[in-house]
Amino acid sequence: xxxxxxxxxxVNNVSFSIEAGKIYGILGPNGAGKTTMISLILGxxxxxxxxxLVDGLDNIKHKSEVKQLIGFMTQETIVxxxxxxxxxxxxGAKLYHISQGEAKAAIERALEESELTEFKDKPAGTFSGGMxxxxxxxxxxxxxxxxxxxxxPTTGLDVHNRVGMWKHIRELNGNGVTIILTTQYLEEAEExxxxxxVMDHGKIIASGTPSELKRMVxxxxxxxxxxxxxxxxxxxxxxxxxxxxxxxxxxxxxxxxLESNSVALxxxxxxxxxxxxxxxxxxxxxxxxxxxxxxxxxGSSLRDSVGENKSxxxxxxxxxx
Amino acid sequence: xxxxxxTLTLYKREMLIFKSHLRTNIIRSAMFPIIFIFFxxxxxxxxxxxHVAVVNYAGNxxxxxxxxxxxxxxxxxxxxxxxxxxxxxxxxxxxVTAVIxxxxxxxxxxSGNPAVDVYYxxxxxxxxxxxxxxxxxxxxxxxxxxxVNQQPSATSLxxxxxxxxxxxxxxxxxxxxMTVAFGMTFGTGMSIxxxxxxGNLKSFLISPISKNAIVFSKILAGMTEAMLxxxxxxxxxxxxxxxxxxxxxGLAWIFIIGGLVAVCFAGISVILASRIEKVEVYxxxxxxxxxxxxxxxxxxxxxxxxxxxxxxxxxxxxxxxATQGIRNVMxxxxxxxxxxxxxxxxxxxxxxxxxIGSVLLFKNYTA
Numbered sequence: 046x047x048x049x050x051x052x053x054x055x056v057n058n059v060s061f062s063i064e065a066g067k068i069y070g071i072l073g074p075n076g077a078g079k080t081t082m083i084s085l086i087l088g089x090x091x092x093x094x095x096x097x098l099v100d101g102l103d104n105i106k107h108k109s110e111v112k113q114l115i116g117f118m119t120q121e122t123i124v125x126x127x128x129x130x131x132x133x134x135x136x137g138a139k140l141y142h143i144s145q146g147e148a149k150a151a152i153e154r155a156l157e158e159s160e161l162t163e164f165k166d167k168p169a170g171t172f173s174g175g176m177x178x179x180x181x182x183x184x185x186x187x188x189x190x191x192x193x194x195x196x197x198p199t200t201g202l203d204v205h206n207r208v209g210m211w212k213h214i215r216e217l218n219g220n221g222v223t224i225i226l227t228t229q230y231l232e233e234a235e236e237x238x239x240x241x242x243v244m245d246h247g248k249i250i251a252s253g254t255p256s257e258l259k260r261m262v263x264x265x266x267x268x269x270x271x272x273x274x275x276x277x278x279x280x281x282x283x284x285x286x287x288x289x290x291x292x293x294x295x296x297x298x299x300x301x302x303l304e305s306n307s308v309a310l311x312x313x314x315x316x317x318x319x320x321x322x323x324x325x326x327x328x329x330x331x332x333x334x335x336x337x338x339x340x341x342x343x344g345s346s347l348r349d350s351v352g353e354n355k356s357x358x359x360x361x362x363x364x365x366x
Numbered sequence: 367x368x369x370x371x372x373t374l375t376l377y378k379r380e381m382l383i384f385k386s387h388l389r390t391n392i393i394r395s396a397m398f399p400i401i402f403i404f405f406x407x408x409x410x411x412x413x414x415x416x417h418v419a420v421v422n423y424a425g426n427x428x429x430x431x432x433x434x435x436x437x438x439x440x441x442x443x444x445x446x447x448x449x450x451x452x453x454x455x456x457x458x459x460x461x462v463t464a465v466i467x468x469x470x471x472x473x474x475x476x477s478g479n480p481a482v483d484v485y486y487x488x489x490x491x492x493x494x495x496x497x498x499x500x501x502x503x504x505x506x507x508x509x510x511x512x513x514v515n516q517q518p519s520a521t522s523l524x525x526x527x528x529x530x531x532x533x534x535x536x537x538x539x540x541x542x543x544m545t546v547a548f549g550m551t552f553g554t555g556m557s558i559x560x561x562x563x564x565g566n567l568k569s570f571l572i573s574p575i576s577k578n579a580i581v582f583s584k585i586l587a588g589m590t591e592a593m594l595x596x597x598x599x600x601x602x603x604x605x606x607x608x609x610x611x612x613x614x615x616g617l618a619w620i621f622i623i624g625g626l627v628a629v630c631f632a633g634i635s636v637i638l639a640s641r642i643e644k645v646e647v648y649x650x651x652x653x654x655x656x657x658x659x660x661x662x663x664x665x666x667x668x669x670x671x672x673x674x675x676x677x678x679x680x681x682x683x684x685x686x687x688a689t690q691g692i693r694n695v696m697x698x699x700x701x702x703x704x705x706x707x708x709x710x711x712x713x714x715x716x717x718x719x720x721x722i723g724s725v726l727l728f729k730n731y732t733a
Contacts, residue, residue: 109574123565
C-alpha cells in the first residue's frame with residue numbers, strides 16, 4: 046500500500062503480512078510512517094493505492110466488520126475523564142454495538158481484569174496514570190477483537206506499569222489475539238515481538254525476528270566482562286595483546302566485539318582469564334542489542350525536525366498525519 | 367436504526383459530560399443574562415421612550431405648554447404631525463405608539479367633548495398603559511380632560527423598541543437568542559475540538575458507528591443544553607419582573623424558536639470545528655461570525671435603528687427572526703400567522719441547510 050498527503054509520501058509501497066496469533070512490532074524513527082500505517086489499517090485513512098485485508102476482509106469494503114475485528118490503543122490515554130469507569134466502558138460497549146446483556150457481563154469482566162471494580166463509580170479523571178491506562182486497555186478490548194493495535198503502549202509509564210502492561214499484552218496474545226505494536230523502546234520490541242519490521246522514510250527497510258535482525262546487522266557477538274576496577278586494565282591488556290581485540294572499558298566493565306568464530310573465541314578468552322586468576326564477577330556473550338540494529342539500519346541522526354511540531358498541542362493535532 | 371442508536375449512545379455521553387459539569391454550566395449560562403437583564407435592562411426603565419405623534423390644532427400657548435410638559439417626561443418622544451390623518455397613518459404603520467390630537471378649543475371642552483383625543487392601537491396597549499396616566503395628568507393640570515380612542519391593531523406585526531411597556535422584556539428576547547447562540551458555538555464547537563485533541567474523536571472514528579451519529583449527537587446535545595439556557599434566562603427575567611404576554615403557549619414557542627436557533631448554531635460550530643484544529647483560531651473565527659449576527663439581530667435595540675447598509679445582513683440573520691419571534695410572544699401577546707410563517711420559514715430552512723452542510727463537511731473529516 047501507498048499513502049500520499051499531497052506531495053509527501055508517508056507510506057511508500059509497503060507490503061507485509063502478519064501471521065495470526067503473533068506479536069508484530071513496527072519500529073522506526075519519528076516520521077517514518079508508523080502512525081500513518083496504523084491509521085491505514087484502522088481505516089481512518091484510505092490508502093492512495095493498495096489494500097489491507099484483515100482476516101480476509103478488505104478494510105474499506107467491509108468497514109464495519111473489520112472495525113469489529115480490531116481493537117486500538119494509542120500512546121495517549123483516551124478515556125472520558127468526566128465519566129466514571131463504568132460509564133466509560135458502557136459507552137465503549139455501545140459504540141461497538143454489544144448487546145445490553147452481553148455488555149453488562151463484559152464490563153464486569155473488564156473492571157475485574159483492570160482491577161478497577163472498586164473504583165467503577167469514580168470519575169476516570171481522578172485515576173492515576175496507570176489506572177487510566179488499564180481502563181483504556183480493557184475498553185479497547187471490550188468487543189473482543191481478534192487484532193489489537195498498540196501505538197506506543199508504554200510511552201510515559203513507570204516501570205511497574207510498563208511491566209504490568211507487558212504482562213497484559215502477553216496474556217492477550219496467549220488468548221489468541223494478534224498484536225501489532227509500534228514502540229520507541231527497543232527492549233520492549235525485543236521482549237514482546239515475534240517479528241519486527243523496521244520502517245524508515247515510509248518503507249520497511251528490514252524485517253524478521255529480533256535475533257534475525259541482529260544477525261543481519263553483524264555476524265559477530267559482544268562479550269561483556271564484569272570484574273573490579275583494579276583488574277579491568279589487566280583484562281583489557283590481555284584482550285588487546287593476546288586476542289587482538291579492541292575492548293572498551295568503563296570502570297569495572299569491559300566490552301569487546303567478537304567478529305567471527307565468536308563461540309570458540311569466547312571459550313578461549315574464558316580459559317585464559319581463569320588461568321591468569323583474574324577476578325571475574327561475570328562474563329557473558331550476547332548478540333548486538335536492538336539499539337545497535339536500529340542505529341545501523343536508520344542512521345544515527347536525530348529525526349526530530351524543528352518547525353513542523355511547534356508545541357505539544359500541535360503534536361496531538363499532527364497525530365492525524 | 368443503528369444511526370439512531372449510535373446517535374443516542376454519543377448523546378448519552380455528551381449528557382454525562384454536561385452533567386458532570388452541571389454547576390459550572392449553569393453558572394456560566396446564567397452569567398450573561400444576569401448582567402444584561404439586571405444591569406442593562408434597568409438602563410431602559412427610566413427612559414421607556416415611547417413614540418407619540420401629536421397633532422396640535424389649537425396652537426395656543428396652553429397647548430404648547432401641554433406638549434412641552436409631556437416632552438420633559440423622558441417616557442415620551444414626541445413627533446409633531448400636521449394632520450390627524452397623517453398621525454393615524456403613522457399609528458397604523460406602527461411608527462408611533464399613540465396619537466394625541468389637541469382640538470382647537472383646548473383647554474376648554476369642544477362642544478361638550480374633551481379637548482384632547484388619544485388614539486392607540488390594540489397591539490400596543492401595554493405601552494399605552496404606562497403613558498396614558500401621564501397624558502391625563504398633564505392635560506388635567508392644563509385644565510382639560512382626555513378622550514381615549516382605541517384603533518384597530520397596527521399593521522406591523524413586529525413590536526418595536528419603544529412600544530414595549532418595559533425595555534427589560536424587549537431585552538430578554540435578545541438575551542435568549544444570545545445565550546443559545548453563544549452556548550452552541552462555545553459549547554458544541556469547543557467540545558468537538560477538545561474531543562479531537564484528547565483523541566476521543568479518533569476512538570469514535572475507529573469504532574463501527576457512523577460519522578453522522580457524531581454530528582447528530584453533538585447537535586442534539588446542543589439543543590438539550592439550549593433548553594436549560596433558555597429556562598435559566600427566563601427565570602432570571604422573571605426575577606426582574608418579566609412575563610410572557612402569551613402565557614404557556616408563548617413559553618412553548620420560545621422553546622421551539624430556541625431549539626431551532628440551537629440547531630443553526632450547533633451546525634455552524636460543527637462546520638467550523640471540522641475545519642479548524644486550534645481552539646485559539648476557532649474562538650476568533652466563531653466570535654467574528656457570531657458577534658455581528660447577534661448584534662445585528664436587534665438584541666439591544668430595534669433593527670430599524672441600523673443604517674440601511676446593514677439591513678441586508680439583518681434580513682438574512684437567523685437570529686433576527688428568532689429574536690422577533692420571541693418578542694412577539696413575550697411583548698405582543700400574540701404571534702400572527704404571517705410572522706410565524708416568516709420566522710419559522712427562515713429558521714427551519716437555515717437550520718436544515720446548516721445541518722446538511724455540517725454532515726457533508728464532517729464526512730471528509732479524519733481525526
